[in-house]
Amino acid sequence: MIEPIAELRTGEKVRRSGSSPDRQSSGSDGSPELQRLSCASFNQDTTSLAVGGKNGYRLFSLSSVDRMDCIHQGVESPDVCVAERLFSSSLMVVVSRSAPFRMNIYHFKKGTEICNYSYSSNILAVKLNRQRLVVCLEEALYIHNIKDMKLLKSLLNTPPNPTGLCALSVSHSSSYLAYPGSVTAGEITLYDAVNLNEVTVISAHASHVAAISFNASGTSLATASEKGTVIRVFSVPDGDKLFEFRRGMKRYVSISSLSFSADAQFLCASSNTETVHIFRLEHHRPSQESPSWSGYMGKMFSAASTYLPSQVSDMMHQDRAFATVRLAAAGMKNISALSTIQKVPRLLVASLDGHLYIYNIDPQEGGDCPLVKKHRLYESADEGPAASELEVGSPSYAATVATSRNQDSPSSSSLTGYSEDGGAKRGELIPEHEFADGPLRLDDEQEFPPVSSQDT
Known part of the structure; x- marks a missing residue:
């Protein structure tokens, strides 16, 4: 079996270098819609936001509406195109455009690289929960055990998936993986990432699927087609249709994200238009x-x-939106999420223009949602320091990794693909990590994904 190459870095301290903040001049027309970020992602319980750009990635806390605290800034890898955090732990998965075939896993509080894996083609997406880490390529999926990064399953020759569309449920009781199941129709394959077997195939839409998302308990799956006019919700694992919503009829749109609220009572959908729709999940x-x-x-x-x-x-029979948000402009990709911040329901919209927009939601009446705060997620010399800029000597600065890896080393650009006999063998475990201040505890929520009591 063809395997990814794994480089295990046992307690390797990452070198520091003073890299400048992410800077990108505005367009000649001064357009605020200029794309300043390469990626943005909320963690699994929407308590933090990771954004990536030319000079690394930044991690923000979402505990307050009025301020955005940058809890970490990493420049280990330049031009970051994937940045994913595991819940509130210190595990970060990063992919750089300079080496898009390599996945780097960092312990950001200790400033160390845990390991890195290289694949045969570009990594399009990475999904993770406390049990599994899934790497998505255009025609393959790789399922790892997140506790030791052992490769458990390679799903090869999957239908072409150029956007890296996939979703992984985050509940403790299950770990379902959903990905496009057909090259001609809007089918979704539902896969059990714990027992490593296919569960069912859901005929979601007539056209290709553009967005998918699980609710927090992993009991429902939301889907949207490429046309973007209809959004459906299916039960998991049987695949029965539960809800159907019409986003619009006048024009086709590209839906970029679907997200359930924590209580699964609401579902939001954002697209390349100026409107974000919020649907209420209730049976009439x-x-x-x-x-x-x-x-x-x-x-x-x-x-x-x-x-x-x-x-x-x-x-x-299709329901319409319960509430809507009117963005300032259309055409810029954004990722939306529903969260409760300071005991109030909020809609969060992270736009690649470099801003986070926070809106209030009336859970009883719905309607138009007012904008309550706009935060800048990037740094620019022309606009002054970002509101959440790190200060030397602050607690968050102490947790910062400002590094630059040697791109000429064998562990980076020289690994151009798979190797049958090179790198880590299938099933090789990450050894005990010894750092200057002690071993990495796998049962510490602040360090690494917690494990069950019988595994400790």
């Missing part, structure tokens, strides 16, 4: 013995829909 109870005129017409309307073409009938 049909009026049973209503003597009212509206009740009578409702029954007649429902009965008539059974005689109409299926496409028209489906449209009659």
Whole structure:
């Protein structure tokens, strides 16, 4: 079996260098929509936000509306295109455009690289929970045990997936992986990443799927097609359709993200348009013995829909958005998430223009959501220091890794792909990591993914 190359760095301290902040001049027209970031991602419980750019990545806390604390700034890898954090631990997964085939895993509080793996082609996405780490290439998926990075399963020759579309559930009781299951239709393959077997194939849409997302408990899966007009929610693991929402009818859009609220009562969808839609996940109870005129017409309307073409009938039964957000501009990719910050429901929109937008949500009435705060996520010499710029001597600065790896070393650019006999063998375990201040504890939430009591 073809295996990825793994480089195990036992307690290797990363060298520091004074790299300048991420700088990128604005366009000639001064357009604020200029893309300043390469990637943005919320962690699994939406308590932090990671953003990547030309000079590394930054990690922000989402505990407050009024301020954005930068809890870490890393420049180990330049031009970061993937930056993912595991919950509130110190484990960060980073992929750089300078070596897009290599995944680096860091312990950012200790300033160390845990290991890195190289693959045969560019890494398009990385998903992780407390049990598994999944690497997505265009035509392959690799499932690792996150506790020791052992390669458990290689899903080769998967349908072409040029955008790296995949989702991994984050619940403690399950670990489902969803990815495109067909090259011609909007099918989703549901895979059990714990037991390593295919569960079912969901026929989600007529056209290709553009976005997928699990709820926090891993019991529901939301999908959107490339047309972007219809969003559906399916039960997991059986794949039954639970909800269907219509985002719009006038134009096709490119939906960039779907996200459930923590209680799975709401679902938000953001796209390349200026509108973010929030849908309420509730089953409407049909009026049973209503003597009212509206009740009578409702029954007649429902009965008539059974005689109409299926496409028209489906449209009659689709729910519309419960709440909406109007962004300042369209055309810039953004990632949205629903969260509760300071006991108030919020919609968070991280845009690649370099800003985080925070909106309030009325969970009872819905409607238009007001913007309450806008934070800058990048640094620019022209605009002064970012609100969350690190200060020397501050606690967050002590946790900062400002490093630059030697790109000429055999551990980086010389690893151009797979090796049958080189690198770590399949099943090789990461050894005990010894650092200057003690070993890495795998049961410490602040250091690494916690393990169950029977494993400690």
